Amino acid sequence: MMTFILFVLAIASLLVVMRQEAGAKTAVGVMVGVGLVSLLFASFWLALLLFIGAGITAAAGLPGFRRSWLTPKAFALFKKVAPKVSETEKVALEAGTVSWDGELFTGKPDWHNLLINRNTGLTDKEQAFLDNQCNQALAMCNAWDIAVERADLPEELWDFLKREKFFGMIISEEYGGLGFSAKAQTAVLQRLAVNEMLMVTVGVPNSLGPGELLIKYGTDEQKEYYLPRLADGREIPCFGLTGPRAGSDATSLPDTGIVCKQEVDGKEVIGLRLNFEKRWITLAPIATVVGLAFRMFDPDGLLSDVEDRGITCALIPRDTDGMEIGRRHCPIGSPFLNGPIIGKDMFIPLDYLIGGEKMAGEGWRMLVECLSVGRCITLPSGAAGGAAFAVATAGGFTRIRRQFNTPIAEMEGVQQSLARIAAKTYIAQAAVNHTANMIDQGQKPAVPSAILKYHLTEYQRDVLCDAMDVHGGKAVTLGPRNYNGISFSGSAVSITVEGANIMTRSLMIFGQGAIRCHPYVLKELAAKDNDDIDAFDEAFFGHAGLVFGNAARAFTQALGLGRADVPFDHGARKYAQSVARFSAAFGLCSDAAMTTLGSELKMRELTSARLGDMLSNLYLASMVLKHWHETQPVDGEQALMAYSLDMLLARTETALVEFLDNLPNRLVAGALRVVTLPIGRRWTGPSDALTHTVAKAISTDSPLRKKLLSSLWVGEGESGVDAVISNPVASYNNLLKDNAKAEKLYRKANKAYSKGELPITALHPEQRFEAALETGVFSEEEAIFMRDYEAKVLEMLTVDDFAFNEFARNKKSVIDHNPSESQPS
Template identity: 45%
Template sequence: MTALIGIAVVLVAFLVLAYKRAPLWLTSLVVLAGLGYCIAVQGAHWGWGAGALAVLAVLNLKPLRRAIVTGPLFSVFKKITPPMSQTEQEAIDAGTVWWDRDLFSGKPDYNKLHSYPAPKLTAEEEAFLNGPTETLCQMLDDWQITQETKDLPPEVWQFIKDNGFLGMIIKKQFGGKEFSNYAHARVVTKIATRSGSAAVTVMVPNSLGPGELLQHYGTDAQKNYYLPRLAKGLDIPCFALTSPEAGSDAGGIPDYGIVCRGSYTDPRTGEKHDNVLGMRVTWEKRYITLGPVATVLGLAFKLYDPEHLLGDKEDIGITCALIPTNHEGVSIGRRHYPGTATFQNGPNWGKDVFIPMDWIIGGKDYVGQGWRMLVECLSVGRCISLPAMSVASGKLASYTTGAYARIRNQFGMSIGKFEGVDEALGRIGGFTYQMDAAQRLALTALDLGEKPSVLSGILKYHNTERMRKTINDAMDVHAGKAVCTGPRNYLALGYGAIPVAITVEGANILTRSMIIFGQGAIRCHPFVLKEMRAAMGNDGKAFDDAVIGHIGFTVSNAVRALVLGATGAKLAGGGKSGPTAQYYRDITRLSSAFAFLADMGMASLGGSLKFKEKLSARLGDMLSNLYIATASLKKFEDDGAPKEDLPLLRWAVETALFDCQEAMNGFLANHPSGALAWLMRRVVFPFGQSYKPASDRTGTAVAKLLMEPSASRDRLVHYMYRSKDENDAVGVLEHALKAVIETEALEGKLRSAQRKGQLAGITAQDKLDDARSKGLINDIEFAAVQRARRLKREVIMVDDFDPQLAMADSGAIHRKVI
């Protein structure tokens, strides 16, 4: 019995060391010492020690370990590791990992998280948001843009050009604004709360496009010519990547160029050049934003050199070039019609168009480097453009739906007080908090010089999906108000444009099922990329170091997941004290569980996991929700940890933790090996699934925050354009909300008087007049109720049109019959 107790002590010591991630040599010494004590003092059988000594010798002596364990494993690994295409390799190598690596570690460092600076605008950036951006928003009429003119008005186009909106990312030395990524995103967010079409027009030249590529890779001559023109709007850029036969599979684009010598006339100068080295390019592109109005075309194509004019290589690879759109042979097509978002978008094509070598972005030195260039820039743009528009949709939905739910009455009370509406409001506010927090943290990474490729995928998918859910809820609450389109409907146009955000920059299905975890597992995991590179380089020694570290990492996370699961994460440290302390502990627990499940998934399924998209998608959901939870906590602390924001934080974090748990449950329930899944479940959920979604009480608290003016509500919708005009469909909401709140007690008093039979008359106006005449309310109160009812009517009214639905009746809003 005493020997068994001694062995139990050794086992506990091993678990402690594994939990603490002690090095292999230290763990081995402790285990040997413990077993030695059990044999010598407690009378344990010497076979225990001999067996342990043999195992530990194999693990610690590298030559022996490589001969017996990692060498044979290396041979198998090389066979089962799927080959990586050039585009996959370049995508893996592109960008950087950041906080996502900590989440993949199973042991996030929260001190590191909170050491990252809170994002802030400079005085110049703040002035731009409050000045030109505010003015631009005032100029925008989204109904006119999308339904009547199908384009931005000429004066708006000119204002955008003249005020540098197209050059926010361009350095000042070239005439640009050189704004931070945070400022860039906030400008897009503010414009998007007014007009999606205008926001797209501004964001595209500042994200993935010639300007970004030129700054990073362009030759001096290219930079000096194009960047000042792009910054001033003298040139309008577009970038042509997507082909009819190849959408998300950029490596499969059929567009090609053949290196040759030829002649051309430069449309910029009119000069003719003969017998110059260049290429004849043939392409067909579609979905090209700003394509119909662009003056300079960024083009991606595969370059071939059959005559070896550049070197020995014939298949050079994807290459990017800049071509003036008035160059001979370039065909700019008409326009696509992307739903209710009528930004300029269309196809273009060309056949055997000769362009010189110096039109390649970066010149001759960058032939074949196009895909790497694109994915590095894409990781930046995907963190900014669409996530910013998603945040804008959340802010607009929170602001308008909260106000509308308080203003609109049914059965004698605000509809926001009905629990069904209250539930939808809670989701709207909570998702908006999550979206804003997730992007803010990623923007911090960008402004610190990172290019977070994995986080960009998380943002693209999860922010646009939350945008979809948020607008759907807002539409439900507004009901008929949101169904009848017209100048006064501030939701329907955004609702119609949802598919654009969901599909562009990679369809969401692809992003979730293949990219987030597929790229995250390789880039963020501390050992997987090392193992893959060792296999590709046939480096057995490097593989040995990586795989033994990987095994220890997996064992440690298994122990940590089990211990933290069994103790309710009470042993986890780090984070902040107070009301958020348990959240940090829970995230640590789930981070360890996620890292363990990821390793077990890769170990049990090998290269086939790449094709098990439903499973890899769930692993991606785990990582994503851990990121969203930590980003929400970071936002809360950066905002000064205001107590009044706790309902929003609780909803955001608790929902993310629950969603992470559900992804784990789905992974385990659908793993091909039932026995292994059972074992993993015992480790990850030793006492079952304990996380619950945000409570009804929390959702109600969020709903209340949206339904009345407050500092918390202002923080949630910060950087939204808020018109002060009572004649504006959105602007009237704040006036009506304040008026309704101020007269709620008076309206209650009037209803009470009516129930008691104290008021005469048929209509509401008759009864209000009678209340004043009888002295139940004074003249000031009468005027306040009158004004509140007028503003309420303006909020709930919808547009009506002529029989051809061509022109809305602007006077209908003031029509009063009863």
């Protein structure tokens, strides 16, 4: 019995030492101490085992022992198995900064580092722009007219956007721009996301493109000329990066710029001969100035003795000889202005290079540094805004749409879709707002930008699918009244641009994060490259301590022992503690994958994707917790917070299980399963009770619905078809304000009908209301109220129809199906 007690004591003591990463000396001391007690009072064999363990630990962990024999062997092995990092990968890894994503890699995230920078919201100037200029722009939008009738924004809206400097949000006031914070840019794009073409038109010039590149890298002359003109819309920019053979793989650009000499205005000028073909370039059809990425070569050594200068960026006026521009692609859904650009034997002077000659060959670094910020804002903000619109419309529609004499919002299948819509909107809003706040604090979140781009655009697609489901026939019949169809069909655009989502998930999130965010891997690789054995020794054995620490933390916290101390209230505490537990499990699994697979991990995309899913869901959960901590909760929000985190942590655990099920080294996988899931799965997803609560909140006039819709243009709203088309959110909000009163009267009339107090032929609601008035079931006031209410409901339920041949582009080829003119055979 004493032997068993001492064995348990030894294990518990070592787990404590490992959790604290107290070091080899402490571990040796614990094993020797417990071994001596065992030798004196219990078992010689247990003591011997502990002494052997102490010896091995001393040899491996104490610098004086290990550096003479262990470190050189480990260093030699590391050089063989460590992945080679190319120059382009190095540039990508060095772009951006590490923040909370790095904490999650440690296995012991310090919540103080997340909460220290509180999101203080927008300035008065930014809020005024959001509430005035943004709302005015949306009031000029008719989605059907923009997407179908004209395939462009109205001229008066273009003029308004230019006059109010929507294209100059990122440009400082010094150059005539608005100088908005990242939080303000996010808020503007969330609001404009109700209309995809409007959001894209405004978002692209404020994201990766000539404006941002000029701000960071342009010469003084380039800034002084172009930035004021970009800010007020005198210049409309586009940026040519992707092409038929180089989409997400921007490093494989086949487009070239050859350094050469040409006579210009009677003088011999050194410049570049450009040949390129770009596709899918947003705003290209109307752009007045084109940013261009190409591969620069100097075969004659006119600038240097290096022939391949690498990827380079230039800024080229539209009317430059040799440029073919103006044709359009037709993007699925909303045909925003997007098209090809082709250049054949174009000559440009060197001063067209962004940043001048000194920035030649720096294009890849320029692009990835800008992308680490822009990718956090434009598409994720559009996804969050579009999701909020789905909350508004799906919640409203399902409350007023009745089947079997009850609102379909009361049906559990519909409630499941509504709750998912609400949760993904809540997560998206928290993620974009708080990540933007990090940017305003000086961060360049490279890995979070990939997380947000992938997951939030996928959320957008999921949310729109759920919204389509609950709307039924209303959503699948296109026309001016259909506020879902265009956005739904266009959701694939966000999935594919700025790095295809498949690639982002399987290669970028973990692939970049494993090296960039890990506390030791980058140091180990640097030591290898510099052949610095002392630096390697320090990094490698620090890394080993982290592995043992994460193993101990993952195991004990999975058992509910030694839970992390977290600065959250009772409702959120268990979720933050679980984030800490899974952070340790994620860190341990990451190291196991890198150790067992080595350089092969690059090709194990599904393994990388599952680790990326763990990291992503932990990051998103952290943003929800930060949002909960910093904002004033409203009635019903705790249920939505719990639903969101239950979903995210269940997904984290699913990714962990799938990783363990498929890790090639089955012995390591089995050991990891014992450590990380000692009592099996714990997270099963949100409960039915949470589903009911959340669904009811967003389908009624509740404080939670209002908070989720705070990013939208709500407006006042009028009845009639014009209101349905121009602002369905306001129409639904007005109906929900009266819904409780209407529901009582629906039940009152239906009860009378079921009792035979109303005529059996009163099948339509309107007929039933009139019969209820005639029989005294309704008062005059109740009948008037329900006539008006039901008329507004019918406006929201009605779908469009068109003349028979209205869809035909070639109306001469339309078959005449008029039955009155058909002839007998």
